[in-house]
Amino acid sequence: MMLLEEMNWTQIEAGLEKTRTLILPVGATEEHGPHLPTFTDTIQALEVAKEVARRRPVFVAPPVHYGVCRSTRGFPGTISISPEALRKLVLDLLFAFRDSGFERVLILTGHAGGQHLAALKEASERAVAKRDIFVSLVSDFDLIDTSEVETPGDGHAGEIETSRMLVIREDLVRGLPQKHFPPRPRYLIMKDVRHLMGNGIMGDPSKASKEKGKRFMEMSVQGVLEALEELESHPSS
Numbered sequence: 694m695m696l697l698e699e700m701n702w703t704q705i706e707a708g709l710e711k712t713r714t715l716i717l718p719v720g721a722t723e724e725h726g727p728h729l730p731t732f733t734d735t736i737q738a739l740e741v742a743k744e745v746a747r748r749r750p751v752f753v754a755p756p757v758h759y760g761v762c763r764s765t766r767g768f769p770g771t772i773s774i775s776p777e778a779l780r781k782l783v784l785d786l787l788f789a790f791r792d793s794g795f796e797r798v799l800i801l802t803g804h805a806g807g808q809h810l811a812a813l814k815e816a817s818e819r820a821v822a823k824r825d826i827f828v829s830l831v832s833d834f835d836l837i838d839t840s841e842v843e844t845p846g847d848g849h850a851g852e853i854e855t856s857r858m859l860v861i862r863e864d865l866v867r868g869l870p871q872k873h874f875p876p877r878p879r880y881l882i883m884k885d886v887r888h889l890m891g892n893g894i895m896g897d898p899s900k901a902s903k904e905k906g907k908r909f910m911e912m913s914v915q916g917v918l919e920a921l922e923e924l925e926s927h928p929s930s
């Protein structure tokens with residue numbers, strides 16, 4: 694498995710003979726209810742990337758542990774950066790990957806906030822406009838077939854994420870709390886939403902299981918494998 698952080702430069706140089714494609718996992722440091730750890734989004738993206746790298750040649754970069762978190766702000770443990778900072782960081786990274794010999798980068802984000810995704814998209818668009826690099830942007834959450842999810846509208850720290858964490862780090866899952874869907878304003882822009890968020894869950898963790906977690910994980914892995922095929926089917930110029 695080609696984990697960039699564990700390789701020395703001679704191994705990386707040799708690896709580049711096999712593939713010039715790299716996955717950049719992006720997550721967040723964010724509250725995930727009273728039962729899941731703050732690196733839930735990061736570790737999910739990283740574990741999917743690693744599993745993909747076990748099945749085919751592809752590099753995996755060290756993950757970005759910080760993202761843009763809006764709806765969970767105000768909780769202890771949600772450490773958000775600004776969209777500008779994320780955009781600049783990811784753009785710099787894309788340029789640096791290209792300078793290091795990587796020609797195709799798949800950004801796999803485990804966090805799916807609106808402003809977070811927009812910042813990643815902007816960085817990707819700027820990178821391909823300015824450099825000879827191919828970039829794909831994949832949101833891990835979109836790879837889950839919702840017809841296989843018991844909870845309608847399951848989201849943050851709910852059935853899906855709790856199931857996946859049972860597979861990845863069961864030791865860090867502290868119970869399976871009841872379902873919780875906080876009311877959210879439809880149109881109103883609020884300064885602070887902490888009082889609406891209750892315990893920070895938006896879904897139903899009580900429906901989580903390891904079996905489901907394995908299935909959700911496999912859906913993500915298959916989705917990333919397909920995205921890599923698309924990315925590599927693009928001719929290099």
Ligand SMILES: [Zn+2]
Nearest residue numbers: 733734850854
């Ligand atoms: Zn999450």
